[in-house]
Amino acid sequence: MRPSIFSRVGGQEFFVELVDDFYGRVAGDELLRPMYPVDLEPSKEHLALFLIQHFGGPRVYEALRGDPKLRLRHLGFPIDKKTRDAWMEHMTNALEHSRADVEVRDELRTYFANIATFLMNGGLSLRGN
Numbered sequence: 001m002r003p004s005i006f007s008r009v010g011g012q013e014f015f016v017e018l019v020d021d022f023y024g025r026v027a028g029d030e031l032l033r034p035m036y037p038v039d040l041e042p043s044k045e046h047l048a049l050f051l052i053q054h055f056g057g058p059r060v061y062e063a064l065r066g067d068p069k070l071r072l073r074h075l076g077f078p079i080d081k082k083t084r085d086a087w088m089e090h091m092t093n094a095l096e097h098s099r100a101d102v103e104v105r106d107e108l109r110t111y112f113a114n115i116a117t118f119l120m121n122g123g124l125s126l127r128g129n
Contacts, residue, residue: 004056005107009100012052018098019048025090032086035077074119084116091116 009015023044026032036043049061050068061068077083091112095105 005104006052006056008104009055012048012057014098014100015048015051015055015057018094019044019051021094021097022047022091025093026087029086029090031083032090035083070115071119075121077121079120080122081120084120088113088116 006012006015023040026036027040046061046065049064053059053061054068079087092109095108095112098105100108
C-alpha cells in the first residue's frame with residue numbers, strides 16, 4: 001500500500017506552511033479577500049486541519065467541526081469561474097513554492113482543481129441571493 005500524502009510530505013508542518021503561503025496570497029487579492037473574515041487565522045486553521053485529515057493525518061478537523069460538508073459550507077459564497085480560477089492560481093503558486101516533490105504537487109493540484117470546480121455555485125447563496 002502506498003503511503004499517504006500526509007506521510008510523504010512529512011506531516012502536519014507541510015500543510016500549515018502551504019496554507020500560510022496560500023492565505024498570504026489571498027490577503028492581497030481584491031476578488032477573494034472580501035469573501036473571508038477580517039481575521040484570517042480561523043480560516044487558516046480550518047483549511048490546514050481539513051487538508052491534514054483529508055490527506056491521511058489525524059482526524060482533528062472532524063473532531064472540532066464535524067463532517068466537512070464542503071459544498072454546504074461554501075454555498076454562502078459566490079463561487080463562479082473567475083473566483084475559482086483566482087483561488088486556484090493562489091493555491092497553485094503556494095504548491096509550486098512548497099517543499100513537496102513534483103509527484104505530490106501534481107496530486108494535490110489535481111485534487112484542488114477538482115474540488116474548486118465542484119464548489120462552483122454561480123453565485124448562489126443559502127439566502128437565495
